[in-house]
Amino acid sequence: MAATALDATTLAAVDAVREDVARLHRELVRYGLVVWTGGNVSGRVPGADLFVIKPSGVDYDELTPERMIVCDLDGAVVPGTAGSEASPSSDTAAHAYVYRHMPEVGGVVHTHSTYATAWAARGEEIPCVLTAMADEFGGPIPVGPFAIIGDDSIGRGIVETLREHRSRAVLMQNHGPFTIGRTARDAVKAAVMVEDVARTVHLAREAGPLIPIAPTDIDRLHERYQHVYGQRPGTQQGDR
Amino acid sequence: MAATALDATTLAAVDAVREDVARLHRELVRYGLVVWTGGNVSGRVPGADLFVIKPSGVDYDELTPERMIVCDLDGAVVPGTAGSEASPSSDTAAHAYVYRHMPEVGGVVHTHSTYATAWAARGEEIPCVLTAMADEFGGPIPVGPFAIIGDDSIGRGIVETLREHRSRAVLMQNHGPFTIGRTARDAVKAAVMVEDVARTVHLAREAGPLIPIAPTDIDRLHERYQHVYGQRPGTQQGDR
Amino acid sequence: MAATALDATTLAAVDAVREDVARLHRELVRYGLVVWTGGNVSGRVPGADLFVIKPSGVDYDELTPERMIVCDLDGAVVPGTAGSEASPSSDTAAHAYVYRHMPEVGGVVHTHSTYATAWAARGEEIPCVLTAMADEFGGPIPVGPFAIIGDDSIGRGIVETLREHRSRAVLMQNHGPFTIGRTARDAVKAAVMVEDVARTVHLAREAGPLIPIAPTDIDRLHERYQHVYGQRPGTQQGDR
Amino acid sequence: MAATALDATTLAAVDAVREDVARLHRELVRYGLVVWTGGNVSGRVPGADLFVIKPSGVDYDELTPERMIVCDLDGAVVPGTAGSEASPSSDTAAHAYVYRHMPEVGGVVHTHSTYATAWAARGEEIPCVLTAMADEFGGPIPVGPFAIIGDDSIGRGIVETLREHRSRAVLMQNHGPFTIGRTARDAVKAAVMVEDVARTVHLAREAGPLIPIAPTDIDRLHERYQHVYGQRPGTQQGDR
Numbered sequence: 023m024a025a026t027a028l029d030a031t032t033l034a035a036v037d038a039v040r041e042d043v044a045r046l047h048r049e050l051v052r053y054g055l056v057v058w059t060g061g062n063v064s065g066r067v068p069g070a071d072l073f074v075i076k077p078s079g080v081d082y083d084e085l086t087p088e089r090m091i092v093c094d095l096d097g098a099v100v101p102g103t104a105g106s107e108a109s110p111s112s113d114t115a116a117h118a119y120v121y122r123h124m125p126e127v128g129g130v131v132h133t134h135s136t137y138a139t140a141w142a143a144r145g146e147e148i149p150c151v152l153t154a155m156a157d158e159f160g161g162p163i164p165v166g167p168f169a170i171i172g173d174d175s176i177g178r179g180i181v182e183t184l185r186e187h188r189s190r191a192v193l194m195q196n197h198g199p200f201t202i203g204r205t206a207r208d209a210v211k212a213a214v215m216v217e218d219v220a221r222t223v224h225l226a227r228e229a230g231p232l233i234p235i236a237p238t239d240i241d242r243l244h245e246r247y248q249h250v251y252g253q254r255p256g257t258q259q260g261d262r
Numbered sequence: 263m264a265a266t267a268l269d270a271t272t273l274a275a276v277d278a279v280r281e282d283v284a285r286l287h288r289e290l291v292r293y294g295l296v297v298w299t300g301g302n303v304s305g306r307v308p309g310a311d312l313f314v315i316k317p318s319g320v321d322y323d324e325l326t327p328e329r330m331i332v333c334d335l336d337g338a339v340v341p342g343t344a345g346s347e348a349s350p351s352s353d354t355a356a357h358a359y360v361y362r363h364m365p366e367v368g369g370v371v372h373t374h375s376t377y378a379t380a381w382a383a384r385g386e387e388i389p390c391v392l393t394a395m396a397d398e399f400g401g402p403i404p405v406g407p408f409a410i411i412g413d414d415s416i417g418r419g420i421v422e423t424l425r426e427h428r429s430r431a432v433l434m435q436n437h438g439p440f441t442i443g444r445t446a447r448d449a450v451k452a453a454v455m456v457e458d459v460a461r462t463v464h465l466a467r468e469a470g471p472l473i474p475i476a477p478t479d480i481d482r483l484h485e486r487y488q489h490v491y492g493q494r495p496g497t498q499q500g501d502r
Numbered sequence: 503m504a505a506t507a508l509d510a511t512t513l514a515a516v517d518a519v520r521e522d523v524a525r526l527h528r529e530l531v532r533y534g535l536v537v538w539t540g541g542n543v544s545g546r547v548p549g550a551d552l553f554v555i556k557p558s559g560v561d562y563d564e565l566t567p568e569r570m571i572v573c574d575l576d577g578a579v580v581p582g583t584a585g586s587e588a589s590p591s592s593d594t595a596a597h598a599y600v601y602r603h604m605p606e607v608g609g610v611v612h613t614h615s616t617y618a619t620a621w622a623a624r625g626e627e628i629p630c631v632l633t634a635m636a637d638e639f640g641g642p643i644p645v646g647p648f649a650i651i652g653d654d655s656i657g658r659g660i661v662e663t664l665r666e667h668r669s670r671a672v673l674m675q676n677h678g679p680f681t682i683g684r685t686a687r688d689a690v691k692a693a694v695m696v697e698d699v700a701r702t703v704h705l706a707r708e709a710g711p712l713i714p715i716a717p718t719d720i721d722r723l724h725e726r727y728q729h730v731y732g733q734r735p736g737t738q739q740g741d742r
Numbered sequence: 743m744a745a746t747a748l749d750a751t752t753l754a755a756v757d758a759v760r761e762d763v764a765r766l767h768r769e770l771v772r773y774g775l776v777v778w779t780g781g782n783v784s785g786r787v788p789g790a791d792l793f794v795i796k797p798s799g800v801d802y803d804e805l806t807p808e809r810m811i812v813c814d815l816d817g818a819v820v821p822g823t824a825g826s827e828a829s830p831s832s833d834t835a836a837h838a839y840v841y842r843h844m845p846e847v848g849g850v851v852h853t854h855s856t857y858a859t860a861w862a863a864r865g866e867e868i869p870c871v872l873t874a875m876a877d878e879f880g881g882p883i884p885v886g887p888f889a890i891i892g893d894d895s896i897g898r899g900i901v902e903t904l905r906e907h908r909s910r911a912v913l914m915q916n917h918g919p920f921t922i923g924r925t926a927r928d929a930v931k932a933a934v935m936v937e938d939v940a941r942t943v944h945l946a947r948e949a950g951p952l953i954p955i956a957p958t959d960i961d962r963l964h965e966r967y968q969h970v971y972g973q974r975p976g977t978q979q980g981d982r
Binding site for chain 3: 293340391392394395451454455458461462463465466468469470471473475479482483486
């Protein structure tokens with residue numbers, strides 16, 4: 023891939039994903055999931071073995087579509103594309119690993135959002151005690167292994183954990199949440215929702231015992247939410 | 263109702279409620295009561311067996327009056343009206359149940375606001391230890407039953423709980439708050455206030471024992487607030 | 503006073519205070535001290551037995567100078583002045599009592615800000631464990647008595663508590679903070695700072711024992727802050 | 743220095759730092775690290791024994807470059823420069839002490855940000871249990887001594903504490919965080935990050951035991967982050 027110029031169809035698809043990924047970073051800011059330049063969104067390019075991700079260390083105010091970076095599925099920057107003179111997010115290898123091993127995934131998000139990261143610092147999964155959590159995640163939010171940046175261990179930890187769960191979010195131990203989705207927007211929604219439930223369940227539990235939701239009720243809620251609701255049930259994950 | 267076109271008077275009344283309901287959703291965002299597309303406001307159409315509610319899964323930024331959806335009191339979308347090609351909020355059946363069984367109610371709001379939902383996850387009512395809570399709710403905020411979406415059980419739980427209380431807010435167990443009001447604005451105010459008192463009482467209690475307010479003082483505060491204050495005492499619930 | 507028209511000098515002074523008080527309400531919103539229409543600021547009119555206060559139940563977005571209400575020191579609205587057709591804040595009697603009994607006070611603020619109100623719900627004073635608190639308040643933030651709206655008992659509780667303290671803030675039990683200042687701006691600053699220290703000390707203490715500051719150090723800090731700092735040491739209370 | 747006019751090269755350097763320091767104060771507001779006029783940023787003037795700091799008691803909205811104040815390394819205002827008619831931040835002596843004793847430091851920031859100050863009120867260092875903390879600070883955030891404003895004791899406490907640590911942040915006991923950096927922007931980033939980790943670790947620990955990160959892993963993370971990442975590895979400290 024490295025020296026090959028992209029054809030016009032692929033370039034058009036890349037440009038659409040650039041717009042989408044640049045815009046979605048604003049949602050991380052709006053929901054208070056990130057500080058400074060932390061956190062990153064990526065989106066798979068439909069019909070190509072490519073994804074688009076944020077550059078490293080650039081202020082959120084300056085994240086225009088042209089500054090987004092195109093990578094192949096090994097996480098290597100595609101030379102000659104807009105943005106390719108800069109370094110991609112330091113978490114690019116983890117995103118690439120997910121795209122290589124989970125073909126159904128169209129978007130990946132990573133943040134250090136406060137409450138989700140607090141659960142991660144204890145290595146404790148978030149129990150499913152809210153109907154919105156059953157709807158969205160179909161059960162508890164699982165914890166992934168402690169893994170150090172620099173090889174595939176973060177990506178492998180994400181994939182191995184999420185393959186066994188309905189949850190689209192994993193809390194990487196001592197690190198923070200990673201979320202996946204059919205699209206980049208879905209993955210951002212999961213990042214927003216995992217922080218929301220992490221906060222609510224944290225606060226609920228510090229004041230007394232939680233009431234569990236029966237597993238059969240969790241199943242019913244999740245099933246209904248994934249298949250019934252939203253304006254375009256075939257193309258996005260549930261909404262209310 | 264389904265195939266009947268609305269007359270001009272009703273259409274004008276519907277349009278006024280559309281404006282009101284669309285605008286009031288912004289208050290949910292302003293006060294941080296909702297994330298993503300969660301949460302919904304509805305308003306009864308004066309002089310008709312109709313209410314107006316938000317569409318499902320639409321961003322708050324895009325909630326224009328024309329996209330609001332008109333439903334009859336069984337929760338069925340009125341065909342041929344603006345917005346009727348989209349799906350109404352997934353909580354429409356609960357709103358409809360309240361309008362059918364509580365004719366004095368002109369507005370209903372549902373959110374998953376953080377602190378109110380935390381009390382709901384423990385199934386614990388919020389004790390009345392603040393003068394503002396006595397003013398606004400006339401006592402503790404009650405808890406409603408665990409109920410699964412899909413039939414009338416949520417609506418029934420709301421109505422059965424609120425009929426026995428002065429409170430205009432109920433915490434549905436493991437789910438979140440529903441509030442009612444004489445108008446949609448009153449119900450939104452109750453949604454804002456229930457989160458505010460849920461937060462303050464949560465924080466107060468985690469640091470030590472609370473001082474109760476005597477029931478006779480709660481009665482005096484509530485009575486005065488509902489009848490004395492505000493610029494238009496006949497038409498809205500108390501303000502300071 | 504009731505039927506007497508104000509002379510031109512007094513009217514000019516009133517208009518200046520209207521501008522000031524209207525603008526200062528925005529600070530309550532900016533710092534998250536108020537929700538809906540709760541909270542109020544008033545300012546004494548220099549050279550007259552009058553003060554200016556917010557109307558009851560009006561949205562913060564709509565608080566223009568002309569809608570502020572002029573009251574005499576018994577809390578009665580001055581007829582014929584702009585805004586006099588509306589009702590003043592339901593807390594007007596408490597503000598009036600403070601102006602009558604503390605001639606050095608030029609501004610009064612009341613909010614139900616979250617953390618300060620949480621201490622008030624336990625009837626617990628905030629210990630002085632921060633240098634910023636020593637600077638600003640010269641010691642702990644005291645608690646005032648439980649008092650019901652409707653007579654002078656709130657105003658009396660404020661005055662009797664603050665007369666014995668260097669603090670410009672009092673936590674009225676089960677109710678919330680009232681603050682005073684040489685000017686309305688000073689009182690607003692005290693309202694902002696009391697919430698800030700209430701939050702910091704709450705969080706500090708929930709994680710373990712606090713380190714006290716020696717009384718002599720508190721005295722030195724308070725003395726220095728009140729007399730040395732700020733651009734205009736003669737006219738405002740300390741700043742950093 | 744006092745009576746000496748600055749040459750054109752120095753004036754140009756001063757003006758660049760004025761722009762930078764004025765603009766960086768907005769980041770303190772954006773991240774909620776300051777209330778009212780609390781908190782201050784300073785930046786060293788390259789090639790001169792000078793630094794630029796905020797005036798005392800001026801609203802953040804009014805902090806233009808011309809109002810920033812130029813001081814020599816003893817903290818004395820340079821007469822005849824723009825802004826010199828006003829008083830510099832009350833924390834100027836502490837900033838000056840750091841610049842005199844740590845020639846590698848190009849920027850200093852002080853805030854009373856909530857969670858960092860809460861740890862300071864207990865005199866407790868923040869343990870390193872987050873990978874982002876290992877990246878950024880290379881270990882725990884240390885506590886500095888209790889010190890009273892008015893002489894060099896605050897500055898000395900900062901320097902003596904930070905000289906022994908990789909951390910660019912110190913929690914001054916009962917007071918709040920001071921941070922340093924190669925540039926003013928680096929010091930502001932450290933101020934943002936110290937509050938972020940103070941909050942996350944506070945919340946994590948209140949719900950149960952934390953999982954430590956092995957010292958060798960902390961070393962690897964810190965080493966990599968300081969040397970590998972960011973668009974301009976030679977000129978700024980790590981970014982993601």
